[in-house]
Amino acid sequence: MKTILECKNLLKRYGKHNALINLDLTLQENTIYGLFGCNGAGKTTLLNMISGNIFPDRGVINVNEKRLNYGDSSKEICYISEKQYYFSGVKVIDLLELAAAFHNRWDWNFANQLLKEFKLNPQQKIGQLSRGMKTILGNTIGLASRAPLTIYDEPEIGLDVLMREKFYRILIDDYSNNPRTILLSTHLIDEVTKVIEHFFIIESGTILLKDAVENICISSHLLTGNRTEIEKFTSDKQVIYQESYGKGMLTVIYDLLTEEDKRRAKIDNISVERLSLQKFFAYLLERRESSGERTENSI
Numbered sequence: 001m002k003t004i005l006e007c008k009n010l011l012k013r014y015g016k017h018n019a020l021i022n023l024d025l026t027l028q029e030n031t032i033y034g035l036f037g038c039n040g041a042g043k044t045t046l047l048n049m050i051s052g053n054i055f056p057d058r059g060v061i062n063v064n065e066k067r068l069n070y071g072d073s074s075k076e077i078c079y080i081s082e083k084q085y086y087f088s089g090v091k092v093i094d095l096l097e098l099a100a101a102f103h104n105r106w107d108w109n110f111a112n113q114l115l116k117e118f119k120l121n122p123q124q125k126i127g128q129l130s131r132g133m134k135t136i137l138g139n140t141i142g143l144a145s146r147a148p149l150t151i152y153d154e155p156e157i158g159l160d161v162l163m164r165e166k167f168y169r170i171l172i173d174d175y176s177n178n179p180r181t182i183l184l185s186t187h188l189i190d191e192v193t194k195v196i197e198h199f200f201i202i203e204s205g206t207i208l209l210k211d212a213v214e215n216i217c218i219s220s221h222l223l224t225g226n227r228t229e230i231e232k233f234t235s236d237k238q239v240i241y242q243e244s245y246g247k248g249m250l251t252v253i254y255d256l257l258t259e260e261d262k263r264r265a266k267i268d269n270i271s272v273e274r275l276s277l278q279k280f281f282a283y284l285l286e287r288r289e290s291s292g293e294r295t296e297n298s299i
């Protein structure tokens with residue numbers, strides 16, 4: 001598979017604070033990715049950098065093997081951020097025309113279909129749209145651009161659950177007919193688990209974990225039971241989180257369990273549960289928070 005985006009050793013400093021440090025990220029063609037991280041982890045800084053809005057203090061960004069230089073914004077990328085400011089006096093149709101002029105693969109038929117589907121009036125001024133409708137407008141541009149790399153920063157802001165489901169359904173349908181690379185940065189991890197194929201977790205400005213969603217589904221387990229039994233059981237496993245209560249223990253592992261492991265767990269009275277990606281993420285970061293592994297990245 002071809003690489004569409006490569007970020008190498010990115011550093012971005014704001015004063016003494018490193019918003020990004022030693023950050024490497026590679027995205028392949030025709031894949032949907034999730035980007036997750038706590039508030040202030042560096043997601044928006046990274047996405048702004050990829051889309052050329054800010055420039056790294058160090059490191060390299062290549063889009064389709066072409067280096068992104070200072071001041072460049074790649075036509076291969078459509079970046080939709082709900083934190084972006086749209087001129088309030090501009091009409092919906094004017095913004096779509098601007099986007100259409102920039103993106104070579106723009107599809108007007110699809111854009112008009114989306115306006116109807118989302119009940120967006122093309123003649124309405126952006127300043128008159130509700131918070132959710134502004135998000136829908138951004139999401140519509142991202143979809144109709146059909147850009148080789150489409151990046152959404154929190155595409156769910158202001159949307160009710162039905163609208164979020166509708167957006168993700170349309171995204172998947174359109175992606176299956178028009179494959180491209182999509183990067184979704186969101187806090188609603190469970191909602192995108194069915195949409196994304198791979199994910200990245202960013203913490204304190206660097207990538208903490210990357211994997212296929214499928215691997216998390218089969219490898220993340222929550223074990224509860226007697227402390228001594230759990231400690232024995234997990235001695236050869238990758239432990240993500242551990243918490244004792246009385247004689248009991250709760251442990252999260254990131255490992256495949258064999259049939260023999262499952263038999264042993266049953267005999268030792270250890271309960272085994274699969275974890276959702278969102279829960280796994282919460283335990284992973286909770287451990288780092290409580291053990292002090294999570295630090296302020298300053299050099």
Ligand SMILES: Nc1ncnc2c1ncn2[C@@H]1O[C@H](COP(=O)(O)OP(=O)(O)OP(=O)(O)O)[C@@H](O)[C@H]1O
Binds near residue numbers: 041044046
């Ligand atoms: N313009 C700026 N000036 C100074 N510090 C900044 C600036 N932009 C971001 N930061 C800092 O960089 C760090 C990363 O911020 P960023 O907005 O990338 O996080 P995020 O992961 O997108 O967070 P959230 O989920 O809350 O949107 C934070 O500590 C933030 O305070």
